[in-house]
Amino acid sequence: MTSAMITTNQLNVAQLLREAIGACRAYDFQDRITVSESRPSVINGSARLMRTDAGILVEAKAHTDVIVTCSRCLSESTVPIELKFHEEYLPTIDIDSGLPVNVPFTTFAIDKNHILDLSDALQQYALLEIPIKALCTTECKGLCATCGQNLNTGTCNCSSKIDPRWSTLENLINKANKAS
Ligand SMILES: [Zn+2]
């Protein structure tokens, strides 16, 4: 089966709905989805659609890069996400009669213009793949709890103890201060 290349997550399935059970379509799609922090990311994938007795079964896999905030150092980094799903989409309008069809609230639906929109499923499945405690790198050193310095980009003086070689001098200064 050859795949049609489309630059949208919205597929017009009016024709497929009129075909016999088992009829298929394949698409390679590219679009944007908004997964985290309201910033859209480009998603690339492929979808195979098959007419079922009730609707259309979608088998999709996709790749996207999502921007996440590191849970240790709060810097932003890009996490590659691979996702796939298997969902049956049900029509909300009967393709032959044009009459509305009651579709359970929880299922993915084909809208009244026979548009099957992959966006919701892509978002939901991408969310599942995002690590709960994202890290910029596994070795992230985080932030200094005292001064907030990002310890990946530099050091701070908070935790470093006074070099013992200075302690003799320090004692001398203390003595001198007391004496004066
Ligand atoms: Zn980090």
Ligand SMILES: [Zn+2]
């Ligand atoms: Zn510090």
